[in-house]
Amino acid sequence: MRSNESARGKEDRPLLLQLEQRLNKLIEMIYPEERTRPGYARLAKEIRETTGGTISATYLWELATGKKRNLTLEQLDTLAQFFGVPPEYFLNDEVSERVNAQLMLATALRDIKIRSLALRxxxxxxxxxxxxxxxxxxxxxxxxxxxxxxxxxxxxxxxx
Incomplete structure (x- = not known):
């Protein structure tokens, strides 16, 4: 029975798949330039320095790749605080879609020409x-x- 459960994998547990997708989306939106995007060690350090919460680089990598999914409420809160999203972002489709739309706008407005066009x-x-x-x-x-x-x-x- 146990092997049957693991064989089903992520498809039967969409919330777990969404966690890694949402975490990766936040990383990509906060750090849009892939060349300058921090590695997990630097990201873990930034999280610690910004929030005071601790999530190891290895654990971040495991969350982002779907290898681990047993996130505590404290870790969830730390990630939400660091990325500036409500904790529900990781758990609720409606909240995630709303926040993603806001992040897309903020990302687009980083470009001076887009900002100028909008203001004009x-x-x-x-x-x-x-x-x-x-x-x-x-x-x-x-x-x-x-x-x-x-x-x-x-x-x-x-x-x-």
Missing amino acids: AEGLSPASLDALLTMVDEARKLQNLSATNHPSLPAADSHD
Whole structure:
């Protein structure tokens, strides 16, 4: 019976799979440049220095790769505090989607040109904003970039 349980693996326990996916997503969003992304040892040190909580580099690696999943509430709280997300982020789909949308926006706004475009659009009429959104969508198509239809973002043709 035990081997049958382990054979089923992650598919039968989606919460466990989501933990590693959500942790990796946070790491990628906080450190978008893969070349400068910290290793697990440096990340563990930053977590300790920022929160006072301790999670070893090995344990972080094990969590991020799905090798370990037995996270204590204290460790969950430490990770949430470090990444600036509510602890529910790791456990609740709705909270995770909302936080991911906020992180995507924050990441995009790091770019001065995107920030400038957003600030310059302030005060434009809804029709003008729709026209700009359509232009951005067309520019993305021309550059073979994926659509930006995120569940929390309205489509370019929607009217608020």
